[in-house]
Amino acid sequence: MTGLSEPRTLRRPVARLTVPPAEAEPPAAPSHRPLRVGLLGGSFNPAHEGHRYVSLEALKRLQLDQVWWLVSPQNPLKPVAGMAPLAERLRAAAAMARHPRIKAMALEARLGTRYTADTLRRLAQWRDHRFVWLMGADNLAQLPRWRHWRAILEACPVAVFERAPYSYRALAGPAAGTLADARLSASRAAELAATDPPAWIFVRLRPHPASATAIRARAKAGGG
Ligand SMILES: Nc1ncnc2c1ncn2[C@@H]1O[C@H](COP(=O)(O)OP(=O)(O)OP(=O)(O)O)[C@@H](O)[C@H]1O
Ligand SMILES: O=C(O)c1ccc[n+]([C@@H]2O[C@H](COP(=O)([O-])O)[C@@H](O)[C@H]2O)c1
16 A cells, blocks of 8 residues: 555656656557547647536547547647747646546647648557547537548547537538538447547537637736
8 A cells, every 4th residue: 555655745746647758659558449539639728627628528428538638739720929839838738637537748749740630640550549539619610621621530530519609600510511421419429439430429518618718818918
């Protein structure tokens, strides 16, 4: 029992546990099946409770082993101005995760990818993993503006999470329309990771109001 009673000061700091130097190395998968990993790509400028909420719901509803927060070097559709340095966003994301199965990492910086289609093409070589791309409804609405967006949906299953006020527009939009045949019912959420793409699901939940834009606006106004 000595390991369990180690004093707190002997434990490694959270940042080193969640963002080890070899962060691009995939952790060992269970021997009997591939590791099921949800990928929440994002700017995390900054990370907030909405990311955590969606990740916890994804772990539970999609029966995932882990969720990886892919802290993006730079969203190709967002302005560079106002984007905090990657190291700062990564550090804050690791602190926000507060869960052993939610890992913040700068995987795209390590892989040298900027576009999601490229990242997923690289990850397709990680044969002992099954990836699910996670996103909020706001990103489903703008998905047709992403490079090779159809290839993304061919690369891995996708779970879209309710987010006010975007959900209605997202479900009525061109991406959802094009992919109507590939949509699974919500009751099949636990099957999604094992389903061959294209396959996606819309996860209805109580929307979480957190937004990085609002946090930045409050900070700018001096309200923290
Ligand atoms: N409150 C939320 N509910 C559902 N999904 C969310 C929420 N916040 C963020 N997400 C999703 O998490 C991913 C990363 O989000 P991101 O880091 O851009 O945060 P954001 O709050 O949307 O930032 P910004 O306001 O700067 O655009 C995206 O897929 C986004 O849709
Ligand atoms: O590949 C693209 O063209 C593309 C365009 C816009 C956004 N993305 C990705 O979408 C994820 C969410 O980005 P964000 O900034 O909305 O958090 C993040 O992983 C981005 O790299 C990707």
